[in-house]
Amino acid sequence: MSDLLWQKPGVKVDARIQQFLAGEDVILDREFFLFDIEASRAHAEGLQQIGILDAEELAGLKRELEALAEDFRAGRFILDERFEDCHSAIESRLVERLGDAGKKIHTGRSRNDQILVATRLWLKDRLARVAATCRESAEVALARAEAEQGVPLPGYTHLQRAMVSSLGMWWAAWAEGFIDNAQRAVQTLHWVDANPLGSAAGYGVNLPLARDHTTTALGFGRMQVAATYAQISRGKFEMAAIEALSSALLDLRRLAWDLSLFTSAEFGFVALPSQYTTGSSIMPNKRNPDVIELMRASYSAAAAARTEIEQLLSLPSGYHRDLQFSKGAIFHAFGRGLGALELLPDLLRNLEWKTDRMREALDPSMYATDLAVDLARQGLPFREAYKQAADPARWEQGDPEASLAARVSPGAGAQLRLGELRSRLDALR
Incomplete structure (x- = not known):
């Protein structure tokens, strides 16, 4: 050394x-x-x-x-x-x-504010990537919702058949989710967009450092004014960035769970692009959804990293060497999390639905809620309508397209309001 x-x-x-x-x-x-x-x-x-x-x-x-x-x-x-x-x-x-x-280069600065400013610039870069990937994922989901909005898809609660749903509702859910995730990443980026350079070891120096210049030159939105707070904020800002990443990874985990189920032989609703699957080392018949399974697992890295940093922050004010360990945590969280997230847009573009299997899974029980609401609309108290609709003798195989067309509550099959989502997405650009 x-x-x-x-x-x-x-x-x-x-x-x-x-x-x-x-x-x-x-x-x-x-x-x-x-x-x-x-x-x-x-x-x-x-x-x-x-x-x-x-x-x-x-x-x-x-x-x-x-x-x-x-x-x-x-x-x-x-x-x-x-x-x-x-x-x-x-x-x-x-x-x-x-x-x-x-x-002379080290005049007026400490390794404390050096690592702070390098970390802050790195976090801004990664949060911008999170926001961009979430916007792209939302764009793909929204386009597919517009194109496939009337295609019937079984809806589930508790993993049990529940009601007739549609690809439009499924895609719109992920579109809105990733719009929210993009917005949170952008908001977090703005929050951490503060220049700590010039705070030195946390107490300033006896020089009129050009902190306004470095703020502008490095593209920061503002100066982190209080020299001591610059040190106190280390870890706090990193956790906020990880939380923004985690928000997207939570949705990725649930989406990956859907696809894990829907690609199984028992459901058979969707086919993954071949490059998103791998083979078995012993079973020649197998194609395994390994990519979406690792996507599903990626949230764990962010959750662990946030916990690790949180546990480091049981500290008084000022710099403490404990904070050195926060580096590995953020690299692990964003390395694994962004690696998974950035594969998502192309996966969503290339999913192929098996609409015949989806339609076959729509059994008569899935129209019972429609029946209960229809009876209530005719004047029957809903609890009485509920009891009548619960009788299997009254269940009939319905028309899924008609069921969706009648679902006029905002956000349901006939009222997806995709234009509102489009406006929100466009406002993020």
Whole structure:
């Protein structure tokens, strides 16, 4: 490992202790590396504005930061165990190439606000991806609701046959769900869109740092004003981002459950695209819905990550090294969660319904609620209508299209109000 930024003469460094302290940081920090470079560039510009750097030094730093970013993207620079973390790697490279100018880059900042700003930029990027994927999923679901709104589909409660439903109602449910999820991701992005750079270790510094400049240069919506709150917010903002992701993953889990059931031989309502299935290692007859099963499982990573971070936050104000462990949690949550979520739009586009099987599953009992409501509309008290409609002797095989056409309550088969969902979706763009 290269010299530690904090190492002082006469301080002994124990390799085993240092390994424990560093942990997986240098590997995890690969996720943050380009964002840390971006923040370092803005910080350098701010230092030039207040006279710490001259124009030539700033130009050299920006040139070397860009070269380092290009080397990292191309695989010519690897963040590995030579370095304690991404921050020390960047500073080491700048000192190596620029000497004293490189040694000036850390003026006015701490690794505390460095990791905060890199994390915040990373979270903004990931939340934007969550929002975009939810919008795309909602768009696909809404288009299919419009195209297939009158196709009958059995509706279930308690996994028992309940009422006649439709593909229009099924698709509209997911369209509205993912519109909500996109909206929540956007709202959370706006909430975490606050620049902590310049808060240093949480108490500011005796320099007039150009925090307004770094806020604008890094594309933040606002400055996180209170230096101490910048530190207190670490973990809190990460949990909020995970919760926005989790909202989408909860819907993904339920949708995947539907498809797991509907693709089984016992239901046989839908066929998955072949690339979303795998074969068995022993049973030649099998095609397994492994992709949707892992989609269903992906919420667990987000739930575990949120819990892990929450348990880290039993802390007083100020920075504490416990917070280092929050990095792995967010990477695991978004790595697995976004990986699942971003497969969803194409899956929804390519589902093939088996409408004959769906129609065959509509038995006479599923029209009993329609009968009860019809009797109530004719003036019979609903509880009496309910009793009469509960008699199997009165059940007849109905016309599913007629049942759907008569379902005129807002949001039901004949009143999907897809235009309202379309307007909400368009407003998110």
